[in-house]
Structure formats: C-alpha cells, structure tokens
Amino acid sequence: MEQLVVSPSPHLHARANTASIMRDVLIALSPAVVVSLVFYGWSELLLLGVCVLSCLLTEALIEKYLMKAPVTIADGSAAVTAVLLALNLPAGCPWWVAVIGSVFAIGVVKMTFGGLGQNIFNPAIAARVFLLVSFPSQMTAWARPASIASAWSLSPVDAVSGATPLGVVSEGLRAGLPLDQIFAENGFSYAQMLLVNLGGSAGELSAVALLAGFVYLLARKVIKPTTTLSIWLTILGVSGIFYLYNPSAYTDPVFNLLTGGVLLGSIFMATDYVTSPMSRTGCIIFGFGIGLQTMLIRYFGAYPEGMSFAILLMNAFVPLINRYCHQPKYGRA
C-alpha cells in the first residue's frame, strides 16, 4: 500500500517567505550601505558590524535563555533592524551607542512584545529616538571625514565636524538669517542632495541609492508604494503651502523631501509590515500622519528634523487605523 500525503487545499505555495522577504529588504538597503561605507570608511564599517552583531546576539540570547524558544535569527528580521539602525546613526558615533541602541531595539522594542510580528513600534526607529533623547550630543555630532582617502586611512585622521542641512537651516533661521542666504552660504544644491550629501545619518547620504532600493522593493513586490507616496505627497503639499506663504522663512518642498531621513524613513521604516496598516486606506492615512507631523516638527518644533518622531507616533495609531480601515469586500458595496 502506497503512503499518500493527505491535507486540505491549497496544495501549492508561492515561493516568497519571511526569510526571502527580509533578504529582499537587505538587498534593497545594500546601495545605501555601500555608499555609506565608501564615504565614511572604517567608522561606518565598525558601526554596521557592531549593530548586526549586537542585534543578532540580543535576539538569540533572549530567545534561548529568557523565552526558552527556538532561535529565529535566521529569518533575517533582526539583521534588517540592525542595518536600519546603523544607517540611522551619525557616522562616527561611538560604538557603545550603537550597542545600546541595538539592545534597546531588539531587547525592549521587539522581544518584550513577543518577537517578530508582535511589536507595536518599529525597532530601529524606536531605538533611534531613544538614543536621540538619551545621548543628544553623540547623536547630533555629525562628524565627517575630509575625504574618501581619509575615511579609509588606517591612521586616525581628524574628522571635519559638520551639520545636517536641516540643522544648518534651523540654526540660521534662529539667527535671523533669510533662507536664500543660508542656502547660498552653505552651498546647498539639489543635485548634491540627490547624489552624495555628506553630513547627517549614514543612510541619508545618497537619495539615489535609497531610491534604487525603493524601485527594487516595488519590483519584487515586497511593498506597495502607497505609504511612501502618501508621505512624500503630504510633505510636498504641507511644505508647499508654507513655502508659498513665506519662502524666506519656510524651506521649500523638494529640500524637505530630500533631507532629514525622509527617504530612508518613508521607504524602509514606515513600510515595515509589522508596524504599518494593512489596508490601502490605512496606509494613506498613516503616510499622511507621518508627513504632516514631520513638517510640523520641522517648522515649529524644537528638533530640526522629525521623521523618526512622526513614524514612531503613527506606529502607535496603527491598531486603531486597522480597526476602522478595511479593504472593499466583494459584493458588499
């Protein structure tokens, strides 16, 4: 008598699984990682290594010794958190900050809620905000190497201290300078922001690299463009209104889109499956909330940027959004 397997339908499965999706996200992040390594050199490699090691280790240790459950670091989700966190730190930030951030991201934000799929907040974003309020000086010391050669030089070279474009603008406005003068003095240009923009988090370095990742994620159908586009349009819209109202006091829409981690956040962090809404309508509302809060913080808040706060706040609304936003059902219009 032959042995036949009997189980209910369906008898086939699409090839994509959790690990392959996480792998796709890592591939999508790779252009940004490569660019940051090229320009920030050893210090960036150190941060990346520290983040990956401590994230994986934290998850493995918690699963093994606290939860007494199978270790699931092979699914790649901790690695994604690690790379995102590394890209969210200022280049040259001390390695122990990265360790604390990683332990917080995985240990507190992810595992205390039950691990993958259970967390309310995006671990990397929550860790970044946690570090920003805990270690403000380390987290806003935007050191940058004088050149690519010095970034990869084995002997320590003095780093040039810098500031993010948003920080420069914020400071300039406080000093009572008009915007066009600030832009002119600092030599800001859109082309530079698109290609290589030194200063800021490692992941904000190159808009083009991030956009390449976005295209890859869309092509592989890992994410839908809804959330990301909703954020972009809201930021363009809100800053557009303010810019038209007073162009010398409020930064312009394109500048706001290209700076302060908007691309990194909108492509890779706000689209995190676990902490974003399920339905299309939900994603539009979620993106609108993020865009609006980002702009309000930038124009009226104490912090020059605001993307991470906005994502974190909107993460908290996701269960509520999911409760009220559903996709249209067949035959129930």
Added chain:
Amino acid sequence: MDNKFTFRIGGVHPADRKLSRDCAIEVLPLPEKVSVSMAQHLGAPAKPVVAPGDRVKTGQVIAEPAGFVSAFVHSPVTGTVTAVASKADLAGKMVMHIDIDVEKDEWAEGIDLTPELVTPLPDDKQLILDRIKAAGVVGLGGATFPTHIKLCPPPGKTAEYLIINGAECEPYLTSDYRMMLERPREILIGAALMQKVLGGPKCIAAVEDNKPEAVESLKDALHFLQLFSKDYENIEIRVLKKKYPQGGEKQLIDAVTGRQVKSMGLPIDAGAVVQNVATSFAVYEAVQKKKPLLTNVLSVTGDCLPPERQHNYLFRIGIPLRYIAQVAGGVPEEAVKIVSGGPMMGKAIANLDATTVKGSSSLLYLSAKQTLRREEGPCIRCGKCAQACPMGLEPFLLKKLAEVGDQQALEQNAVQDCLECGCCQYTCPAYLPLLDTIRIAKADVLNLIKSRPKN
C-alpha cells in the same frame, strides 16, 4: 491588449504548469469492474433503482434523484450489478456505490452514438430542460450542481448573461482546454441550447489569455456555426487576463459583466448564469444526442511525470483511480500527494480505490518539494493574504477570530463569503495554515446563519 478583462479584487498568479496541454484526448479503456458513486452531484445522493443480479446497459438509469437538488445516474458500462453498498470515496467518506461487472459496451436504445454534429436546436424549451435533467447533467466546473436547476431561475429573476466558463484558472489542469480545442462546435451548440432555455440572454464564452489556441478554436467554431443559423448571433468569445481564481463564478461574473453577486446571493441575483465548457458539451450530448452524462475528460499530470507520460483521458464514471494510474504507467516515485482537481482547490486523494465521478478533472501527482508544508512562522502582518483574497476578506483577522472562537465577529468580517480558493494560504510568507482555520470557522458560521428563523 492592456485593457483585458479580469476581476477587480485580489487574486494570485501561480505558474501555469499546463504540462499536458498538447496531449490529445485519448479514450480510456474500460476496466473489468466499475463502481458508480451515488454522490456525483451537489445535493441529495441519488437513490439506486437496480439490485444485485440486474443486468444493465450502457446509458441506462441506475439511480434516480432523491430530492429537488439531485440528479440521475446512468450505468457507464454493460454488465451485471454485483453490489449496491457503501464504499469509501476518494477522501475516505462512506458513500453508496453500485458495483457492476463489465461484460461489454452495448448502449441503451435511443442514444445517438454517431459522430455527426447536430446543429438545429429544438424549439421546445421544456424539451431541452427535460433532456438535460434526464441525462443527469451537472456542473463540471467543480461544484457539480445539477444543471437543469441552474437553468430555471427563481420567479422574478431573469438571466441577462450566460457565461460559458473556459477560464480553467487552476495550474496543471488541461481538460477544459483540450475540449475547447477538440470539441468547440459542440460546446457552442450546448451554449446556444442553454441560452435558449434561459430566454436568450447575452452569451459570453470567457477564456484566459494563456490559452490563445482555445480562443482561436472557439472563434473558428463560432464563425462556422453562424453560417448555418441565426441561433449563434448572440454569442461572444471574450479573452480574460490570466489570474487565479478567475474560474470562480463570482470572479468570472465580475470580470465579464463588471457586476458583483451580493454576499450570500446567487449569480442569478446579478443576472448571470455561469456554466463550464465541459458542462456545455454535456448539454449538447444530452439534448442533441440524447446521451446521458457518463463521460468526461481528466488530465493525468504533474511535475513528476515526463512529457510522454502526461495524458488527457476521456473517462467513464465509476472507474477506479488506481486503474487509471496503472493505464497511465503507474504512480511516479517522487509523487507524495495525488490530487483530484487543481492544486489550489482540489482534494488530496486518500484512497486510490475510489472511482471517477462526473466532475473528476485530474489525477495530479505532486512532489514533496512542491506540496509538503513548511514550518509555520509568526504572522509578520504583511497583509499579503488580504491583498490576495478575491473576496476582499482579511484572512489574518479571520484566523485570529477563529482561534478565539468569536463567531459574531467572524460573521461581521464576512467569513461566510470565503470561497476557499486558497489564495491566502498560497501567498502567506509565514506558511500559516490560514484556510485550514478559516474553513472550519466558515462552516460553523454558516450553520449558525442557517439555524436562524427566517422572517
């Protein structure tokens, strides 16, 4: 080519794998014994009208409908009835069967066995309906609902569309495709007959764009028939963009007419009647040839079979599946699961001694790599299941609600609308058994709905 029709909500794109598409239909030789199931249709199992020792001819009635929703069953062979008893069907469920020792193949009187195409349609609608009913025709697209009932809309409802379902959206299956290539004229005559019974609705034969040869074949046949008669003026061949589950009634109606059937409603509520191409062929044979439904086409296919061992067989009902497997060269080594029907909605066979029924469509061999389930992971809330659901449901939510047994919330979230098409489970990156859980919850909620007093 871009604005091809398809349904609007959800759906997935499993690879085609129509490996047996180029295998012409072969007539399956008769075995020594057949065993005919009384439950070949949706509704009450038929009531046997023969007893052990009776001699029966091919095409003779051996069981009668046992209720409004039920159908005649005819002897597929000529021989002696040896037993009328309960036996396990392919899933192991006990069903009444009539066993017959095969002696020869002598058909009952009045059945036209000539190959000539009969094109003139009878004028009398009732005659057409009576012949369909007498021939035991049931829907061959999967549900096996008695066709004559579907062709009599309830009072106050009229059919505006008759949709002939040639979507065959399940991977692997090619029986409908072969029928569309080899018997397109008969299929269209059957369609015209049903169109006549329904009072002349617009008839649209819908085929997915992965079967261009079938589209051409039907178009040629339509031109040919239109030369003879005006009866075929109001028939259209429609190409649909390939997407699973397009062959589902509700999805097909949406794709073809842009209408949706309301929840818990019937297609006729949206003014549509859907019939499969194989059903249409059976209607042709029933009405034009007075031939009862005792044959159908089945694909023997699967990745584990080399091209020369792929087959499409014209089989009779009551033939043991094991016999078909042997005729086709035996069960391949790599096969761990044999499915009757498509890989998305078909049933895994537990018992190869079960026999073919009117609606059998395949013997599908699946390898371990393809079909064995992987270890479940945690839900990552990606929402892919909800995007894939062709009914717009939220499988992740339904599964959670089912696990806590909240029937009220399950009903509010429309678990009863689930088609059991399997898109959610197919697409879930965490390998969660979404449909397993939802299927059980759906049955419970449907029972709850049925138990309520009607106002």
